[in-house]
Amino acid sequence: MKIISKTRLKMPALGQGTWRMGEDPANEANEIEALRTGLSYGMAMIDTAEMYGDGKSEKLIGKAIAGVNRDDVYLVSKVYPYNAGRANIFVSCNNSLQRLGVDCLDLYLLHWRGRIPLKETIECMEELVRRQKIKHWGVSNFDLNDMEEIWRLPGGKNCAVNQVLYHLGSRGVEFNLLPSMRYEGVIAMAYCPLGGTNMAARSNITHNKKILGICEKYDITVSQLMLAFILKHQNVAAIPKASRSFHSAANAKAYDIEIDEDDWDIVNKEFPAPTKKIPLDME
Secondary structure: EEEEOOOEEEEEEEEEEOOOOOHHHHHHHHHHHHHHHHOOOOOEEEOOOOOOOHHHHHHHHHOOOOOHHHHHHHEEEEEOOOOOOOOOOOHHHHHHHHHHHHOOEEEEEOOOOOOOHHHHHHHHHHHHHHOOOOOEEEOOOOOOHHHHHHHHHOOOOHHEEEEEEEEEOEOOOOOOHHHHHHHHOEEEEEEEOOOOHHHHHHHHHHHHHHHHHHHHHHHHOOOHHHHHHOOOOOOOEOOOEEEOOOEEEEEEHHHHHHOOOHHHHHHHOOOOOOOOOOOOOOO
């Protein structure tokens, strides 16, 4: 299953996150196996960033995709805000490419908003496209006011993706950010779709009796339910992280989960959509 944006970007709806992967050599073999398992199940998109382990995540991915047909993997990386200007972005992008062992990124994101003017960052992103270093560009952790500013700037309509924290226990983006992005044709990429490091939020879901009852009914895990929740939304992709191959295989099965609307109604009552604007949640 793929999502297509107005900028003609075509990306997998379910991919793999790599935050904190590649940092411990003792885990390298398991993490590489997990990524390769995800690829074998069709989770072709792998998300990383120059920030993750100071490039160690990108190096790990480079090892995992060595020998894989480049057309069979969709690579996403992110640039630090302080590197997102003319002085550093071209070096940052080249460094990411070298660590990954590829010539071009499918998608390059501004990791979060910093002090460099968005106009300059957009101009640099467009230049990277012209140089064929990246195919598409986007942003991460941008709220609606930030997106509206981008759309007003020259070239801003070419912003293809906004990667945001989004999961069943954090639905604030549904109020006005996701609808506005959908109208403008910008894809939302949900990071930490399984709850991330907010253990309290995740515990509220994993210990909810009605959620557990639905999972038992469909013979699925809570994590699979949470992924299915993201994937049922139009124009939204998910990048769950898995450090073990069996978790990668379990995540991939979320593609095929079909849940009755009556049961989704129960989910929505237990963890309702927002009724007012909520500040953007971030990790």
